[in-house]
Amino acid sequence: MSGLDPRSRTTPLAQTLVGLYRLSQGLQHRLRERAQAHGLSPAQAQALLFLKYARPGVRTIGGLAQRLGCAPATASEVADALERKGLIRRQPLPADQRVITLALTPAGAHKVNALEDLLDDLEAALATLPPTQQEALLQATQALVRVLQQAGHVVVYEMCWGCQFFRPNAHPNDPTAPHHCAFVDAPLPEPNTYLECPDFIPRSP
Amino acid sequence: MSGLDPRSRTTPLAQTLVGLYRLSQGLQHRLRERAQAHGLSPAQAQALLFLKYARPGVRTIGGLAQRLGCAPATASEVADALERKGLIRRQPLPADQRVITLALTPAGAHKVNALEDLLDDLEAALATLPPTQQEALLQATQALVRVLQQAGHVVVYEMCWGCQFFRPNAHPNDPTAPHHCAFVDAPLPEPNTYLECPDFIPRSP
DNA sequence: GACATTATTTCGTACTCCTAAATAATTATA
DNA sequence: TATAATTATTTAGGAGTACGAAATAATGTC
Structure with a gap:
């Protein structure tokens, strides 16, 4: 009965299960290869991208652990390696000295810019599929990710636009923070709305 | 332009690219979790499944390295760990003493039987998708795997039925090996046709 | 002020992964 | 048939991944 037995394939x-498994293996392989070309491990590359795109509040050891899907101890070690390489800085949060915020150094910002095309060739492979398959693949992956998310196997980070807690132009008289997040009940500066947030929940269609 | 920038999402x-990335992360996470429940690392669990289902000729250090997508040195270390746990045996191949064949011990065979349902809950999640999405997902994943295969990011192991080199009943008078493989040009015993082979190439539709 | 909670770090252990070099067996070449 | 090239595996060394458990320090609660 197992999908891993070739007889049941x-x-x-x-067949889809095995295909997804191979896809996952190939993606990880490609990730390692591309990161290595920049002198980074896969986790280090992911951490840099995280620090570029996650909203400020989650750029901490704990936030990184969530994003990488690992224990805080492991995230701390990844941060160690990046700090040794001079790509990030640790800094206690003034408001809560237990929290360590992580920030890209100029060298780190430069490195992550060179890193952004990490999976471009996989995206190119996607583009070769017929449009109907592309659309179906999108629906299916999103449905599966929701299942994995509910099972706690992955944390989805997304930006505000499309989130059910996002209130665009709730503060029209405040040019520095015109939008509003109903989840944390706080005004949002414009640039932050383009950053990733783990509290994202999609608007129902 | 990068698919990893939330603005381009x-x-x-x-969106599909990021979805696949999360899917991959979730699958690896689940794999680690389930393997750990059996006292195994992800690589060790995959190795045991490989030794159960791959055809005899590839059950070697090199074959394992191909399957895991790692260097032979790493495969040798994985074999070390499994041997220490008493789950596999190393044995030089009589015909070529350089080659080390790997075989499950009774304990290993027992362990892998308990391990076969490793991804059953992911398969269950797949089953919840509407049938049209299931079909499209199958087509899309297979197309993507072909791309990854050609780029060398993954080696596809499949069993004979469906392979273009498979000649069923080519030796009707030989009850021990009625079939034939045109790739290695050798007769195939019936049980072997249900095992996985890295030389598999699908028949054209 | 005592106590529980939280975020992070440190420690110890096991595993992953690579490259480069060593070893041994086989095959090819001169 | 010696010698050389090739092949499969192993060993060694180094960086990284990953965890649980215990330690540390700051914050919140009663």
Whole structure:
């Protein structure tokens, strides 16, 4: 009955399962290869991208652990490595001295810019699929990610636009923070709305 | 332009890319969790499944390295760990003493039987998708795997039925090996046709 | 002020992963 | 048939990944 038995690989479900497994393996392989070309490990590359794109409040050891799907101890070690390489800085949060915020150094910002095309060739491969398959693949992956998210296997970070807690132009008289987040009940500066947030919940269609 | 920038995540292609990335992360996370429940690392669990289902000729250090997508040195270390745990045996191949064949011990065979349902809950999640999405997802993943395969990011192991080199009943008078493989040009015993082979190439539709 | 909670770090252990070099067996070449 | 190239694996060394448990320090609660 197991989808990993080749004999059961006649059912579409089992074939898809094995396909996704191979896809995952290939993606990780590609990730390692590309990161290595920049002198980084896969986790280090992901951490740099996280620090570029996550909203300020989650750029901490704990936030990084959530994003990498690892224990805080591991995230602390990843931060150690990046700090040794001079790509990030640790800084206690003034408001709560237990929290360590992580910030890219100029060298780190430069490195992550060179790193952004990490999966471009996979995106190019996606583009070769017929449009109907692209659309179906999008629906299916999003449905699966929701399942994995509910099972706690992955934390989804997304930006505000499209989030059900986002109130665009709730403060029209405040040019520095015209929008509003109903989740944390706080005004949002414009640039922050383009950053990733783990509290994101999509608006229902 | 990068699909990893949240601002570009408005295009279906970029959304799919990020979805696949999360899917991959979730799958690896689940794999680690389930393997750990059996006292194994992810690589060790994959190695045991490989030794159960791969055809005899590839059950070697090199074959394992191909399957795991790692260097032979790493595969040798994985074999070390499994040997220490008494789950596999190393044995030089009589015909070529350089080659080390790997075989499950009774304990290893027992362990891998308990391990086969490793991704069953992901398969269950797949089953919740509407049938049209299931079909499209199958097509799309297979197309993507082909791309990754050609780029060398993954080696596809499949069993004979469906392979273009498979000649069923080519030796009707030989009850021990009625089939034939045109790739290695050798007769195939019936049980072997249900095992996975890295030389698999699908028949054209 | 005592106590629980939280975020992070440190420690110890096991595993992953690579490259480069060493070893041994086989195959090719001269 | 010696010698050389090739192949499969192992060993060694180094960086990284990952965890649980214990330690530390800051914050919140009663």
